[in-house]
Amino acid sequence: MTAYGEGAIIRAARNDVLGRDGKYGWPQSDCWNSTLIPHENDHLKYAFVGPALLLLIALNIFPLFYSLFLSFTNAELSGGAATFVGTANYSTVFSTPRFATAMRTTATFVCLAVAIEVSLGYALALCFRAPFRGKSVMLAVLLVPMMLSPAVVGLYWNVILNGNYGILNQILGALGAGQPQWLTDPDLKLYSLLLIDVWMWTPFAMLISLAGLNAIPGHLYEAAQIDRASRWTVFRRITLPLSFPLVALAALFRTTDALKLFDQVMAVTGPNDEATQTLSALLYQVIFRNYKMGQGSAYAMVVLVIVIALSTIFVRHIQTFQTRHGRAA
Amino acid sequence: MVKRFFLGSYFFIAALPLVWLLLTSVKTRTDVIDPSFRVLPTQTVEASPPSFNPTTAGYRDLNEPISGSVHGFLHFLWNSIVIGLLSTIASVALGTSCAYGFSRFDIPGARDWLFFTLSTRFLPPLAVVVPLLVMYRTFDLPNTHIGLILLYTGFNLSLAVWLMKGFIDEIPKAYEEAALVDGYSRWQAFTRIILPQARTGMAVTAVFCLISAWNEFGFAMTLNNARAITVPVYFAGLQGDIQGIPWPRITAGVLVFVAPIVVFTVLVRNHILRGVTFGTVKQ
Amino acid sequence: MLELVDLSKTFPDGTQAVRGVSLGADPGELLVLLGPSGCGKTTTLRMIAGLESPTAGCVRLDGQEVTHSPASERDIGFVFQFYALYPHMTVLANLEFPLQNVGLDAENRQAAINDVVTRLGIAHLLDSFPSQLSGGDQQRIALGRAMVRTPRLYLMDEPLGTIDTGLRSDLRETFRTQQLDLEVTTVYVTHDQEEAMQLADRIIIMRDGVIVQEGSPHEVYDEPADLYVADFLGSPGMNLVQGRWEDQGERAFFATKESRISMPQIEIENDRDITLGVRPEHVSVETPLEESAAHLTGRVKRSEYRGDHYILHLDTPAGPFLVRSDRAHTSGQMNVRLPDERLCLFDTKTGRRLA
Numbered sequence: 001m002t003a004y005g006e007g008a009i010i011r012a013a014r015n016d017v018l019g020r021d022g023k024y025g026w027p028q029s030d031c032w033n034s035t036l037i038p039h040e041n042d043h044l045k046y047a048f049v050g051p052a053l054l055l056l057i058a059l060n061i062f063p064l065f066y067s068l069f070l071s072f073t074n075a076e077l078s079g080g081a082a083t084f085v086g087t088a089n090y091s092t093v094f095s096t097p098r099f100a101t102a103m104r105t106t107a108t109f110v111c112l113a114v115a116i117e118v119s120l121g122y123a124l125a126l127c128f129r130a131p132f133r134g135k136s137v138m139l140a141v142l143l144v145p146m147m148l149s150p151a152v153v154g155l156y157w158n159v160i161l162n163g164n165y166g167i168l169n170q171i172l173g174a175l176g177a178g179q180p181q182w183l184t185d186p187d188l189k190l191y192s193l194l195l196i197d198v199w200m201w202t203p204f205a206m207l208i209s210l211a212g213l214n215a216i217p218g219h220l221y222e223a224a225q226i227d228r229a230s231r232w233t234v235f236r237r238i239t240l241p242l243s244f245p246l247v248a249l250a251a252l253f254r255t256t257d258a259l260k261l262f263d264q265v266m267a268v269t270g271p272n273d274e275a276t277q278t279l280s281a282l283l284y285q286v287i288f289r290n291y292k293m294g295q296g297s298a299y300a301m302v303v304l305v306i307v308i309a310l311s312t313i314f315v316r317h318i319q320t321f322q323t324r325h326g327r328a329a
Numbered sequence: 330m331v332k333r334f335f336l337g338s339y340f341f342i343a344a345l346p347l348v349w350l351l352l353t354s355v356k357t358r359t360d361v362i363d364p365s366f367r368v369l370p371t372q373t374v375e376a377s378p379p380s381f382n383p384t385t386a387g388y389r390d391l392n393e394p395i396s397g398s399v400h401g402f403l404h405f406l407w408n409s410i411v412i413g414l415l416s417t418i419a420s421v422a423l424g425t426s427c428a429y430g431f432s433r434f435d436i437p438g439a440r441d442w443l444f445f446t447l448s449t450r451f452l453p454p455l456a457v458v459v460p461l462l463v464m465y466r467t468f469d470l471p472n473t474h475i476g477l478i479l480l481y482t483g484f485n486l487s488l489a490v491w492l493m494k495g496f497i498d499e500i501p502k503a504y505e506e507a508a509l510v511d512g513y514s515r516w517q518a519f520t521r522i523i524l525p526q527a528r529t530g531m532a533v534t535a536v537f538c539l540i541s542a543w544n545e546f547g548f549a550m551t552l553n554n555a556r557a558i559t560v561p562v563y564f565a566g567l568q569g570d571i572q573g574i575p576w577p578r579i580t581a582g583v584l585v586f587v588a589p590i591v592v593f594t595v596l597v598r599n600h601i602l603r604g605v606t607f608g609t610v611k612q
Numbered sequence: 613m614l615e616l617v618d619l620s621k622t623f624p625d626g627t628q629a630v631r632g633v634s635l636g637a638d639p640g641e642l643l644v645l646l647g648p649s650g651c652g653k654t655t656t657l658r659m660i661a662g663l664e665s666p667t668a669g670c671v672r673l674d675g676q677e678v679t680h681s682p683a684s685e686r687d688i689g690f691v692f693q694f695y696a697l698y699p700h701m702t703v704l705a706n707l708e709f710p711l712q713n714v715g716l717d718a719e720n721r722q723a724a725i726n727d728v729v730t731r732l733g734i735a736h737l738l739d740s741f742p743s744q745l746s747g748g749d750q751q752r753i754a755l756g757r758a759m760v761r762t763p764r765l766y767l768m769d770e771p772l773g774t775i776d777t778g779l780r781s782d783l784r785e786t787f788r789t790q791q792l793d794l795e796v797t798t799v800y801v802t803h804d805q806e807e808a809m810q811l812a813d814r815i816i817i818m819r820d821g822v823i824v825q826e827g828s829p830h831e832v833y834d835e836p837a838d839l840y841v842a843d844f845l846g847s848p849g850m851n852l853v854q855g856r857w858e859d860q861g862e863r864a865f866f867a868t869k870e871s872r873i874s875m876p877q878i879e880i881e882n883d884r885d886i887t888l889g890v891r892p893e894h895v896s897v898e899t900p901l902e903e904s905a906a907h908l909t910g911r912v913k914r915s916e917y918r919g920d921h922y923i924l925h926l927d928t929p930a931g932p933f934l935v936r937s938d939r940a941h942t943s944g945q946m947n948v949r950l951p952d953e954r955l956c957l958f959d960t961k962t963g964r965r966l967a
Contacts, residue, residue: 044515046430048426052490055423056483063460066460130332147590167349202343207605263547267564280453303455
């Protein structure tokens with residue numbers, strides 16, 4: 001690079017900084033596409049975004065439509081000719097009691113997991129606000145579980161939850177409590193999965209909540225003190241509403257993620273356990289154990305509709321809640 | 330005071346499984362499945378007063394095939410490494426160029442595209458696996474490394490695009506403008522101005538793509554049953570054989586498998602929030 | 613009403629922000645803490661408010677010790693430099709918040725809000741959110757929020773620091789009018805001397821954590837306690853010329869390297885290092901000179917136009933010298949008379965004023 005070039009770059013960068021922060025310098029936001037080199041974009045921009053989008057279309061959009069097509073056929077995993085069966089697969093889906101059970105299981109799991117993780121995570125974040133010795137080490141250790149493979153974590157928790165020699169029951173035994181059969185009792189299995197999920201993902205909710213709390217400017221707390229607000233009022237009217245958007249975001253992320261629950265199910269109870277058969281596990285069972293690809297696709301389409309609907313409703317809810325809350329307060 | 334206690338007890342409970350993992354890996358199998366309350370490895374055979382008596386047998390036998398499997402742990406680890414690394418390189422490369430395009434050009438429907446890429450991340454893998462399987466069969470891709478690499482690249486693209494767009498948006502456009510004025514081509518401006526400045530972002534993105542590919546289970550299990558089996562699939566396959574499996578060897582394997590993730594987590598600790606929220610929240 | 617005794621604050625990092633500040637305020641008085649940034653004025657204010665805990669000394673309000681009681685128990689109003697309005701509440705909710713906290717019923721809340729809204733002319737803003745308002749309007753609301761509960765003390769931390777110049781004097785007037793009307797004791801922090809002069813009943817000038825001088829605007833301007841105050845106040849500040857005192861029995865002189873100015877008789881020991889201070893507006897340009905009068909001769913370098921007057925930049929044997937004048941002088945020598953009664957003499961070493 002020439003000396004002139006470097007100088008120009010530094011000047012330009014300074015101009016950019018001024019243009020953003022002050023009222024001086026030429027407007028930065030809209031000038032790019034039109035003024036500098038007219039029409040250079042037209043062919044070039046697709047070279048930048050094209051490859052990635054093509055891959056996404058091939059691996060995401062196309063399969064969705066293909067899945068829709070398959071859901072009207074009786075295709076089998078083993079291959080062979082598939083024939084068009086109309087909406088037969090969908091009638092099967094809605095008349096199978098297992099589907100309703102899987103829906104209930106998934107819903108129970110999602111509701112409990114999100115509620116526990118978000119509230120526990122928020123409470124932890126409140127404790128994590130003030131600086132203290134060893135805070136960063138503690139935070140790092142807490143974040144480890146959520147970075148691990150759910151399938152591997154699920155397998156390993158077998159050692160902890162085992163009814164005979166698991167550490168959990170050993171501790172309970174030492175405390176004189178009972179010996180619940182975490183992995184085999186049909187009433188408990190789902191809660192064992194929930195326990196693993198809470199262990200893995202509470203720190204996630206905590207991390208986002210902490211970001212929300214840290215974003216509240218300190219002078220608002222000073223103002224509230226001057227305004228003679230009690231600690232409870234400060235929490236209820238300042239801390240909670242101002243950190244709510246990010247807490248809601250944590251809930252949204254956890255909801256969409258918990259809806260997919262599959263890896264731990266496979267590693268803890270297997271796909272065909274009635275007490276823990278989530279929607280994903282049911283899909284697996286139908287497609288890979290019963291070899292019914294067409295029917296599996298119908299299940300998949302229904303699941304897709306649910307996932308999309310839920311995330312849409314959630315996003316809308318967050319938006320309206322925010323505006324309403326802002327005005328009501 | 331209440332806060333300290335609450336935080337302390339949660340930390341203790343949350344750290345326990347991790348500590349237990351470490352302890353289990355240095356025990357004998359007899360020790361692990363002994364139902365009496367035994368925290369430390371004691372090698373029950375000889376030690377009558379329980380004392381700290383670890384064994385490295387779990388690590389020494391790491392590669393012994395388990396329950397009829399042909400391959401040992403290292404074979405699956407190698408699969409994970411190859412697939413993880415190559416797919417990461419591909420997603421970061423494609424994701425960075427795509428993010429640059431979205432960040433600097435006027436792409437028709439850019440918002441829709443971006444939200445579409447994000448929404449693909451919310452879909453359960455099992456819901457799109459059928460058509461993928463059919464497609465893969467057409468191209469002879471099941472059971473190949475390249476098949477999983479391709480899939481993870483596509484799967485991680487949304488993450489890479491969103492993260493990289495956040496990082497590239499933060500680089501002032503003026504740098505490139507100056508370069509263009511100085512006679513650089515657009516491509517030169519991208520490679521010589523943007524890429525060097527986006528290095529941190531690319532490293533963070535790479536770590537999150539790698540972790541995601543490293544940990545993936547749903548696709549890996551359904552698109553493979555022979556050659557390209559990764560560690561999570563191998564481990565999860567042991568479920569149901571609880572009594573028979575050699576826990577010390579497995580937990581040693583789990584530790585070896587998660588160690589790089591822990592190291593990476595520490596390396597990108599300042600960007601974790603960004604990574605896990607697709608760049609929507611910045612620390 | 614308000615009393616500070618030997619108030620000190622040392623931060624954990626060792627910074628001594630405030631070192632032994634003592635002052636008092638009478639009911640209804642408006643005190644201005646004036647000084648450059650980092651002089652400890654804001655820290656002093658925050659200790660009065662209870663937002664910062666003093667490391668030594670005490671704060672009394674109405675004769676009652678409040679040094680370590682929390683801000684919420686002191687019954688004060690505080691206006692922050694950056695407004696600190698609650699961003700998720702409307703203007704109305706912002707004004708209502710302090711009233712709800714003291715448990716006022718809806719009817720009385722409404723009455724109090726109506727009163728403040730009328731006083732400040734903010735009725736049209738009540739339904740907006742703070743982020744929709746200009747800086748000036750936001751600060752008006754912040755002022756309203758501090759007033760609405762009618763606290764016993766107002767504390768203001770550079771409230772106009774971020775407001776555009778034109779609007780600033782507007783808001784200053786509004787505030788002063790209300791403060792005089794409500795007769796609430798006020799401590800006002802600023803680094804803007806013009807603002808201090810305009811508002812203050814009494815100005816307290818701080819530097820490096822201690823009070824340098826306190827007095828009415830008149831006192832601190834005309835009789836600066838030391839070189840620092842002399843230079844800090846006024847625009848431009850005082851002319852300061854370094855020299856030596858020559859006491860020759862019946863006559864005294866202020867001598868610089870190249871000139872000698874005859875001086876009135878003052879009790880100062882011979883040969884002491886002295887700095888002579890005089891304000892540009894207190895000297896006069898005169899052609900005929902009495903022999904005995906103190907004067908300086910200099911050459912005009914430049915005339916600076918200030919609208920209603922000029923500032924002449926002079927080169928004198930004693931160094932650069934500024935003179936305020938009604939007319940421009942483009943060039944040539946001129947004599948400047950230094951009126952005895954307006955001269956300030958400072959000890960160069962200590963900076964303290966001698967006479």
